[in-house]
Amino acid sequence: MIVLDYRDKRPIYEQVVEKLEHLIVCGALEANTKMPSVRSLALDLSVNPNTIQRAYAQLEQDGYLYTVVGRGNYVTSEQEWKSGKIEQLMTEVREALTKAHDIGVPKEDIWNAVSEIYAETTP
Amino acid sequence: MIVLDYRDKRPIYEQVVEKLEHLIVCGALEANTKMPSVRSLALDLSVNPNTIQRAYAQLEQDGYLYTVVGRGNYVTSEQEWKSGKIEQLMTEVREALTKAHDIGVPKEDIWNAVSEIYAETTP
DNA sequence: CAAGTGTATTAAGACTATTAATACGCTTGC
DNA sequence: GCAAGCGTATTAATAGTCTTAATACACTTG
16 A cells, blocks of 8 residues: 655654555545554554554544544545645644734735735636 | 743753843844853853853844854844844745645635734724 | 854763554454 | 454653763954
8 A cells, every 4th residue: 555665764654644645635545435454554564553553643633534443444535634634724824924913024025925826827 | 141940841052042032032132232152151051151052053043143253142133133034934924825825725715814913903 | 372252073861752562442243 | 242353552662863061173352
């Protein structure tokens, strides 16, 4: 299902999260797909089950999976994980804007930045 | 000049940075004021000179101090450190906006957030 | 040239993060 | 109901990083 890169300095669970998140976002894993069990994926990748458990916990936290104890982990619908991600991003935006406002960046500068980023090449 | 809090779990150099930055931002230390030397402040706080050196390096990086080798560290003008900080904040804003744009947050939602944060209570 | 300044290098210690070992509790199907 | 599968919790070993210190070097000035 996925391949680990041992030259990568990041922890294993993070690599697993990244790769699975990518598969979900790209649509390779449809909603309600049953994920491989913690043990089987651990065996597959030759790592400890806890490592996979941690990755799955992260993915659940981020809204990409939901867990049913005793049954397994399943992919959430796009609608669900997307709304979670948007909420998270809007918080980031608000925090950045607040700090900019506090130090006295004028509204126009913000608006210009928004315009640049939202400038559609094909209107 | 400053007092350390040993219950604070953060590293010493970070506390020093925070407190000095605060003094500069609040205007307690005027532009071109000579800072205490690395050694004297270290002696004062009973820490290693390298710890103060690291704090000063951070403050220089952030644009609050400038260094003259063999002479000492001096406070930069408000104009200078403010423009540095604004640049940094605008980068943060742009990054957040780009991510929001990429996932499909509509322009209006951004504009609403900007309006809320820039809503002046005394127009 | 001596006393003051900032700087670079190296190493020791503390602390955190990652991973593993192991045992537990829940769900399902026979 | 019980065995085989699942996710979960606890604890510990290990690796790695971060912080701080020790020490020696280089520059400026009176």
